[in-house]
Amino acid sequence: MKAALPFDLLTVLGPTASGKTRLAVALAERFSGEIISADSRQVFRGMDIGSGKDLHEYGQIPHHLIDILEAGEEFSVFAFLRLFRDAYDDIRSRGRLPILCGGSGMYLDAALRSYRLEEVPPDHQLRAELARKSDQELCEILAALRPEQHNKTDLLERQRTIRAIEIARYDAVGQKEDQPFPQLHPLVIGIRLERDEMRRRITERLRTRLENGLIEEVQKLHQGGISWERLDYYGLEYRYVGAFLRGDLNRNDLFQKLNSAIHDFAKRQGNWFRKMERHGVCIHWVDGCADPLAEALEIIATGGVD
Numbered sequence: 001m002k003a004a005l006p007f008d009l010l011t012v013l014g015p016t017a018s019g020k021t022r023l024a025v026a027l028a029e030r031f032s033g034e035i036i037s038a039d040s041r042q043v044f045r046g047m048d049i050g051s052g053k054d055l056h057e058y059g060q061i062p063h064h065l066i067d068i069l070e071a072g073e074e075f076s077v078f079a080f081l082r083l084f085r086d087a088y089d090d091i092r093s094r095g096r097l098p099i100l101c102g103g104s105g106m107y108l109d110a111a112l113r114s115y116r117l118e119e120v121p122p123d124h125q126l127r128a129e130l131a132r133k134s135d136q137e138l139c140e141i142l143a144a145l146r147p148e149q150h151n152k153t154d155l156l157e158r159q160r161t162i163r164a165i166e167i168a169r170y171d172a173v174g175q176k177e178d179q180p181f182p183q184l185h186p187l188v189i190g191i192r193l194e195r196d197e198m199r200r201r202i203t204e205r206l207r208t209r210l211e212n213g214l215i216e217e218v219q220k221l222h223q224g225g226i227s228w229e230r231l232d233y234y235g236l237e238y239r240y241v242g243a244f245l246r247g248d249l250n251r252n253d254l255f256q257k258l259n260s261a262i263h264d265f266a267k268r269q270g271n272w273f274r275k276m277e278r279h280g281v282c283i284h285w286v287d288g289c290a291d292p293l294a295e296a297l298e299i300i301a302t303g304g305v306d
Helices: 020-030 077-093 105-112 124-131 135-145 158-172 195-211 214-223 228-233 236-245 251-278 292-301
Strands: 009-013 033-038 097-102 186-192 283-287
Touching: 009 020, 009 105, 020 033, 020 097, 020 186, 020 292, 033 077, 033 105, 077 097, 077 105, 097 105, 105 251, 124 158, 135 158, 158 228, 186 292, 195 214, 195 251, 214 228, 214 236, 228 236, 236 251, 251 283, 283 292
Parallel strands: 009 097, 009 186, 033 097, 186 283
Antiparallel strands: none
């Protein structure tokens, strides 16, 4: 790693299908880097196609936080931060450059803005009580505990709503304590795509994944003991393919509905990145349709100073 670099973490972010991994690998090759994945699903073994691991793109570049848990286990922002920090410290200790790469806005934001989080232990008695509540009642309980609730995905999935209530209850009784988390000095590069190009790439990639075994991957996970409800929790691809395998969708509806849902997800990713910028994260954008590597190298050469 070059000592002259004025940052201690390089980050590559962007919406789905924008070419993040390709750019991160190219930069890692030039700056003796190792990649840390900022993805909530790539941590799970056996969830390869649906999570878009694209491991073939890494070549000889070391990567971290991929294939470290069994499918079916739980993963949280807290767990990500702990593992991210361990990987970051390890990479730095060997004189190499950590490169954080991904599109999960909450995970990226947590790392770049050094969130201080306390791990909230499971409250099995509370979970048993909440299990008897309707979805509407759960939303009302969460709204009463956290009226400023901004993460709307917690209101869309029952398990997430219950977990959000559990965390809010834990915070409300004053058990949360800040943990020390040293400030980072990152340089953040974002890949931007024109809307039509992003839609084209998303559609093409989905078609390729379906042809290359996405349905078989979801079926294998379910046959391995992961419930349909749990697969729903792991995101769009697993949710919609699960519905297809249960007979709730035909093949054409699977493609059309999943394609549309991924487009909407890409828009939400963009909203996350804009919110990060409003909160002080400086993102240097490059054109994903031109030569993002050349643009990124120019940004790095100036240390992100215009």
